[in-house]
Amino acid sequence: MHYISTRGEAAASRFSDAVAVGLAPDGGLFLPDRLPDLSPHLEAWSHLGYPELCLAFFSEFADDMESNVLESCIQSAYSDFAEGEIAPVRQLGDHTWVLELFHGPTLAFKDFALQVLGNLYGAQIQRTGEPINVLGATSGDTGAAAIQGLAGTPGVNTFILYPLGRVSPLQERQMICTEDPHVFPLGIEGSFDDAQAALKSLFSDQGFRIRNRLSAVNSINLVRILAQCVYYLWAWFRLPPAIRDTIEVVVPTGNFGNIFAGWILRKMGVPFSRFRLATNQNDILYRLMNQGEYVQEPVRPSLAPSMDIQVASNFERFLYYFCQEDPARVRQIIETFRQSGAYHFDHFVAEGFSASRAIDEEIVRLIQQAKASFDYVADPHTACGFKDLDPDRPSLLVATAHPAKFPDTIERAIGLHPAHPRLEVLKQKQARYYPVDPTPEAIGSFIESHPAGL
Ligand SMILES: *Cc1c(COP(=O)(O)O)cnc(C)c1O
Secondary structure, three states: OOEEEOOOOOOOEOHHHHHHHOEOOOOOEEEEOOOOOOHHHHHHHOOOOHHHHHHHHHHOOOOOOOHHHHHHHHHHHOOOOOOOOOOOEEEOOOOEEEEEOOOOOOOEOOHHHHHHHHHHHHHHHHHHOOOEEEEEEOOOHHHHHHHHHHOOOOOEEEEEEEEOOOOOHHHHHHHHOOOOOOEEEEEEOOOHHHHHHHHHHHHHOHHHHHHOOEEEOOOOOHHHHHHHHHHHHHHHHHOOHHHOOOOEEEEEOOOOHHHHHHHHHHHOOOOOOEEEEEEOOOOHHHHHHHHOEEEOOOOOOOOOHHHOOOOOOOHHHHHHHHOOOOHHHHHHHHHHHHHHOEEEOOOOOOOOEEEEEOOHHHHHHHHHHHHHHHOOOOOHHHHHOOOOOOOOOOEEEEEOEOHHHOHHHHHHHHOOOOOOHHHHHHHHOOOOOEEOOOOHHHHHHHHHOOOOOO
């Protein structure tokens, strides 16, 4: 299988190369050149354990890797998840299920992909003997999950940009209390979008990228999407067969990576009925789905900070299919949007999608409602999914973070103070971060003066 760019101006890559570079050289995002049909496998795969299912799925895509290397990358990726609880599906009500994705090392769904990605980077460094510098931007959870996924991998330095004061104190502690000399949390004055813009500009500088053996770890890496497909497949097998084809999957959404994974899995023959994109008050995608207008607004910090995003980078992957796989059309839309901050679609019919939005006051109310109706403690991101929930229709809510990551909001809503041992241990650790201007120049020179070595 080959991997092509959404912008159509880069040569097709093999799996390992697409993973190693992250972003395609033309600034686009990688996608498989064809999607496998998984339907013939579903019966046999339904009996597999989580890592085995993940391996079976990845084997469809990683066809240039040795199978024992791929297997060890995937097996060890899920070894630090809660015992027997990698991705539990729980029934909350007669027609309501929740897929809990917060039982990994940093208690958010991003661990699923970043543990795999960290191991794939490790395998690549072993093969080539060349160290790499990994750069990512985070609105909160990606940074912690990337750092955990890469920690201890020889030959990797990890640089994570995050907006100072705009991630939760516990999220910040997860990034800055690693006591790992190869981890560089870079705090910037600005928003996540500012961090992402600087990062994109560094990656589009070919010379800089090659000279520093730079790799991306934000949600644009293809492995993020593929690893996330697996838990939708896993959940599919755990739902009652009679409702599988009618269920609506509700996904708290920021960068559009999680929901896109579910949606593309459906294109591979796993017939989920619909996806609902649940946003917070940063609602560009909600407005797009409902009005056909893709219009950027300033980011407004919310109680669900990992969704405080306006320009959702993975949306370009969806756009590629929306444009009937015509990269010229994708380029034209992206360019118009980049120049003017807006794109008006004549006809925006996103087949299989709907959207909801929860402003901060509603998030508090939805946390209360989840507790009252289902005796369930939902973190502020997951709570957004309870908006517009119809208890009489089958729904699968995706729970993206453990409530203990956001104790203040939970306490304010329902008077409980959730805790988790993985967070408690951080309190004894030394904190360290590096303030950096949110410009490509400042970030670039920081990286050049802290290169990875073997
Ligand atoms: C990252 C994140 C999201 C948003 O996921 P995307 O893939 O960016 O849409 C939602 N909830 C939590 C807890 C997150 O960490």
